[in-house]
Structure formats: structure tokens, C-alpha cells
Amino acid sequence: MVNPIMLILIPLLTVFLINLVNIKWPKFSAGLSFLAIALTTGMAFTLLPEVMQAPIEVVIAGTKAPIGINLLIGPLGLMLSLIILVTSLLVSMYSFSYISDERKGMYSGLFLLLIVGSLGMVMTGDIFNLFVFFEILCISSYILVAYQRNEHSLEASIKYLLLGSIGSLFLLISIAILYRGLGTLNIADIAARVGELPPSTRIAAAAFFTIGIGVEAAIFPLNSWLPDAHSSAPSSISAMLSGFVIEVALVVLIKIVFSLFAFAALFWLLAVVGVVSLLIGEFAAYRQENIKRMLAYSSIGQVGLILFALSLGTEAATRAAFLQIINHAAAKSALFLVSGYMIIRTGSYQIADYRGIARRMPVSGFVFFLAVLSLVGVPPLFGFFSKFSIVMAAVSSGSTGATVLTGLVLLGTVVEAAYFIRVLQHFYQREPAKAVTAARSERGAGAESSIEAPIAAMLPVLAFALFLTGGVLLLGSITGLADAAVQDLFARLVSVLA
Amino acid sequence: MMIPLSIHTILNIGSFGLLVIGLAIIFTKRNLITMVIGLNVADVGANILLVNAGFVKDGTAPIFTTAVGSAQAMSDPVPQALVLTSIVIGFGITALALALIVKLYRRRTTLDVSKIRGLKW
Amino acid sequence: MRKVVTGLLLAGFLFYVGSLLAGIFLVDAPEQPRIVGSTILAGAEDEAGAANTVTSVVVLYRGFDTLGEVTVLFLAASGIALLFGHAGKAKIKKGNAGPGFILRTGGRLLYPFFFLFGLYVIIHGHLSPGGGFPGGVIVATGFFVALLTGDRVNIPEGWFALCESLAGVGFIGLGLVGLFGEAGSFLAQVFPLGDFGSLVSAGIIPFIYAVIGVKVAAELSGAVGRFYTSDEGETL
């Protein structure tokens, strides 16, 4: 049996090895990190049958749970770990050719630390350990956002850093309040005894916690950093940040809210905030001219949708939200990765400069098309099932409020479809834009030739596209895992407080 | 209402005051470096709050020496360990923030947030 | 007008938060640590074996946090490296006489003591306040003094990277001894405990703290040195 702690330790060990390798042979570091991620992904898959039987608890330092730290890997944690690992495996493959400057050795290390932070956050069973991994996740994303070192990325990174640090400060205050009240840091232990706290303490802790993680989860008033950060990071990093980082923060937030702060009012607040983020994100995306900013705003919208579904608090809605997380991870990663090479080839971020690009980048254009359809939720694709089940779950939950919010969700979807169709129109236009005719690939052929991305970068993109179309065939096993994750989450919910 | 002014209470209120002051510095100052200073001040507040969560009345330092027996109560060691972690993490963030700011200054030659378009919020 | 409205809103918010927090802040401290703290204090002699219980919490009970913490420092150091590239040389600026006689002589006298004191603090981490983090920082400060006084002009980046990596691998390796040994859990106390309160005691704790000290010292020296010497921007 594989000890789940190895999922964290192998990438971390590789980070230190990469640092060593970087002194002399920086070109090997990308391969090393790819191997480490592949190994970790394999290990995570071998854990699957066991975790479906019963959650695994990993004791650290030989001391039982409330005294020391433990990791608790249930179906929820493993499902998120798999999303993280599979996405980052494909993205790291894409990075082989996409990241080619002299700092790629450091890139590989930071990339792995981003994964370590996310994995730690979903697996840990200790609230302070959660804070530490949250910091690893945040700091590695600050650095990776600034990777290109131009004005925009530095500004975006500073803004992200200032807001993110305030968020982690609030998280720390919440932990201090909980420890003052209960004298323990283990999440299960706190959950068992949280009733001992006076209500005001509990509300204060909940508020600080929600604001703290909410910054990273990009829920509505706290998401002003996101469009800048996601659009000025390298495209591979944008794919990771949009694909799973915000979702991980969101699910961790919901997990803690479920187990510690199950106030009915908080659930309603989060549902409303989710719909507001959805509308703001989609309407703002509609007005964007810059493709990466558009995708980033669309992520705000999608995260709002997921938050809405998660905070409905019914099992069907939660399962639908998990499916939507998977759909968004695949579709948004594919979109960002495809746009990465479009930006390299045309040298422009403006959507208007991509007129007719689908003729010269046929595969990329088609993948973009598929991913858009899946994100909007067009029938045969994976996204249809997730979005449809969110709407069904919301309507069948019965309350008027949920129905009204569902109407707004549908409005958001219409807006989303509108701006994506506009982009696709540009892509498939006959008259190419100047930037497109001038574009040359590395091989430097003529104006009519293909400027498709290199094959190593196209394979992961095609894998995402294949999942979005063929994922329906896997729907049975994915739903099985999602169902187990829902059970895992709801087992933590003792009772909802009025 | 008469508030019992024990050490614990003083520290709780004071640390919250530091947090508020730190956040006020971040939100009112326009110089990026001063904003990071505000972050540090707020961090000190949070650390005092956290150490205080393990405060024990008349407790001694949680270190066993030959002089003091175990007769007297010791402070809770766990929050102190947490604060060590949080201080180091705070330093890491500060160092990174300053590096980013210096790098940005080389591009923009200003530290004033209101003059940097991307930083308006 | 906007300022007044903002101020009023802020005051209202603070009042609300204050009333929420009053219940937390105005309670008095307990007489004894809570359950987790008491258990750790009670087991100090037999389980962890370190006289300084904070150290045993940092290194053993919450050692996984510490691994993360070291990683955060590593991240900050590599962030600085990524932003500034390779370190330059510590050089004396134009129009500046450089370190004066007093600083130079004082620094030369002092920085060996910085190193010595740092090592002392690292080694005695399980007995007295201190340990890997402050000790490592003190060593790094000593290195910075050497840099300031102009005694050292080159930053041995390769050596620092080597120390960082080996210390990181060493930390995880020491933890894995527990995982694959009898104890069966990461970072378990596997070595004999020795005499409680003596220098050679507490089993694995001093080793891990030494590794942490090396790592912190290397990372901070590298990061601060690189930050100090990077001169790419002199020309803007």
C-alpha cells in the first residue's frame, strides 16, 4: 500500500532535487518534474479502491490526531487530488515547449510547489496545517504570476500579494479564535466540539475564515486581483490557477463551512454571492477585448456558478458542482493553453487580431470550439451534464429563492454563450487579420502554412478535448467518485443552524 | 461594566488594535513600501493574538529546567510553535513583496499606488 | 463626502466586529493549558525528550508544518532569485566612500561571533529558547555583515543552493526514517532519547533542527545577498 503522505513528499523532494540539478543542468529539471508528477498521479490512482472503502487517516510524528497533525484522505480529498494531478500532468507536458527561457529550471520547481500546496490543502486534517499549505499555494502563485517580469505581471502580482496576505492574516485570526475557544487544531476534533463555543465566537471565526479563504477562492467582493493575475501569468500557469487553484480554495472553504460553521444564513449568503460573482464575471467578460482577461473573467463567473451549487446544500446540487469543477478544469485549461500559443504566434492579446486564425491553427481552433461548447453546456459534451444537473438540482430544491437565483444563472449562461460565440466568429472568419497573416511558426514557412503549436504542446490540449467529448462515456465512474465525495462532505455536516 | 484588566485582556485588545492599525496603514498609505510595513504591523498583531490563545494565568515558559519543578503551570507550547511558523511565513511574504516592489520600481520609477494604473483598487 | 460615508461605514463595521469580538477578548485566561497543550507538556520527558517543549512541538508534533514553513522560505528565496537573476558582486557605489574604518574593523571582529552564536543557538534548540530558525537567521545576519563590510564580495550561490537542497532532502530523509522504520509514521521519534535535559538528548529533534538551521541560514544568506547585490537597475 502507498502511504498517501508520499503524494506530498515526492513533489516536495523533487523540488529540492531540482534546485540541486539547476546548478549545473537546468535543462533536465522540466523532465524531472514531469516524472515526479506522473509518479504521484499513478500513486493517487492506486489509492482509489482503498479510499472508496473507507477514508485513510495518516498519522504524522506517531501521535494521535488532536495532538499532532494528521492527513485525512476521503473520496472528496482524493477526487480533488486527482483533478489537481491530472491537470498539472498535462500542463507540465505543455510547458516543455511553452516555457523555453533560461529560468525554466526555477519554473519547474515553483510549478511543483503549486501542486504541493494544493494537494496539502485538500488532504490535511489540521487547520493550521491548512494555513501553511495555503501559504505555499499562495506564495508560489504570486511568484508564478510575476514570472514574465513585465510591468503588468509585476503589478498584478503585487496586487494579488497584498490582498492575499490580508486574506491569510484573517485566516490566522480565525485559527487563533478557534484555538482560544477549544484548545485544539484538528478539524474533526473542532467539528465535534464546536458547539461548546458561544455563538458570537463562532460567527466571528466563521467570518474571518470565509474572508480569509474567500480571497483565494475569488468570491465576489474579494476577486479584484483575479483578472489581472490570471491574465498576466504565463498561459500554462493561468490554466493551473483557473483550472484548479480557485476551485480547491472554494471546496476547502465549503468543507470547513460544512463541518464547523453550518449556519443557514451563511449558506444563503454564499449562494447569493455566488450568483453575483457569476453575473459580474460574465458581464465583465463580455466587454473584454483581451482574450486572457476574457477567460479570467469567465473563470470568475464559473466559480460563482460552482459556489452557488455548493452552497445550495443538497446532495444533488453538490454532486453537480463537483462535475462542473471537473468540466471547468478541463475546458478552461484547454482554452488557456490554446490561447497561449495563439498569443505567441500572433504576438497579440487582442481578440480582434485573431480573425481567421482557425485556418492557420486548425486543431487549436477546433479545440477552442469544443471547450467553449462544453463550458457553455451544449448537449453531447461533458459540460452539458454538469450544468444541466446544477439547474435541475437548484430547481428541485423547491425554495423560491433558489429558483430566482437559477433564473439569474441561466441569464449568465446566455451572456457567456454570447461572448464566446463572438470569439469563435472571429476565429472562423475568412479575411485573416494582419497579425495572423504575419504569423510564422518556428519552422518559418510561408503565409499559407500551418502555424500550429508544436506537437508536445498539442497532445495535452487534445487530451483535454478528448476528455470533454469522450468523458460522457466515463460519466458512470466519475459520478461514482463524485457521489462518494458528496457522502464524504455530508458526513461532516452534523446539523444546519438557523 | 467593569472590565477586568488582566494581562490576557490587555493583550487581546491591544493585538486587535495593532491589526486595525496595520490594515489602516495598508488602506490609507499610497507608498507601496509603507503598505508592506502595514502588513508587518498587522502580522505582529495577529502573532500576539495567537500567542495569547495559549496564555495561562501565571504560567512559566514551557521549558523544563532543573530550577523550576513542574509545580507551577506552564504556558501552552502549541500556539508558540504556531507563531514561530507564522513569523517565518510573514518574513517570506515581506521579502517577496519587497523584491517585487523593487523590480516594479525599476520599470515605473514610482512607488505611489495612485500613479500605477494596474494597482488601483 | 465620500470620506465621511466611508468613515461612518467603517465605524459601524468596527463596532459590529468589536461587539462580536468582545465575547472573545474579555474572557480571562485559564489556569492550565487546554487538552492538547497539557498532553504535550505531560509527555515531554517520555515521548519527545526535549526540555524545551516548544521545540518538540515545532520539530516533532507539528513537524509537518515546519516542513511547510521551510518550504515557504525556500519559495521566497527562489522568488527573489527568479526576479533578480544571478547575484552580482557587492561593490562600493559611486560617490560613497564605502564602509568606513570603524564599520570595517568592527564587522571583521564581529561576524565570526555571529556565526558562532548562531551555531550555539541552533545546537541548543532543544534545551533553551532558540533553535533552527533564529539560529539560522543569526548566521545569515553574520553573512550580511561580512557582505556590508566588503570582506566578502562574491556570493557562493552554488554552495548555497547545495546546502539548501541537501538540507531539504535531509529533512525529508530524517522524516522518512520514521515512515519506513518501526514507527510507521512520518517524522516519528525514532532515535534513542538520551538523558533528559542534556545536550545529547531528544533523539531526532536536534538533528532536524540542525538541518533546519543550515537550510534557513543558506536560504536567507542567498536571498538577502542576492537582493542586496543585484545591480541590474542602476541604469534603470
Place this chain on the structure above:
Amino acid sequence: MSYVVLFLMGVLLVAAASILFLKTPIQAVIVMSVVSLMASILFLFIAAPDVAITEAAIGSAMTTIIFVIAIEKTTGSSFNEKGEGDA
């Protein structure tokens, strides 16, 4: 004992609040290091010597060092705003 803590906390708060009214970053950094040092003494008084030594080494010394370097790099001089040098 309680009065010592009250006094230190008062100094901390006054020093921190004064940063709001200081003009240049270098003044703010000096005051911040005072805040940090006071906090370190405070930790000593509330039975947390480990935290005290760490706060003194990291919060007070190392943080101040990097702030001064950063200010030097952004203004050309650590002691005045116009960058006339400090020799």
C-alpha cells in the same frame, strides 16, 4: 507585571499608530522595527521566550535589513528622499 505589559502594549500601539502620520518610508521602517522589538520584549513577559528570540531575529533584524535594502534601491539612498547620498 500587569502594568509592564500595559506599558509595553501602549508603546506598541502608539508607535504603530504613528506610522500613519509619518511621511517617508524610512521613518516608517525605523518605527516598525521598534514595534517589532517591543513585541519581542512583550513575548518575553508572557512566557514565550522562543517566540521572543525569533521575533527579535527575524521580525526586528532581518525584516528591517531587507526593508532598508529595498528603500535604498528605490530611492538611491536610505537616508533622504532626494537621493543625494548619505556619505
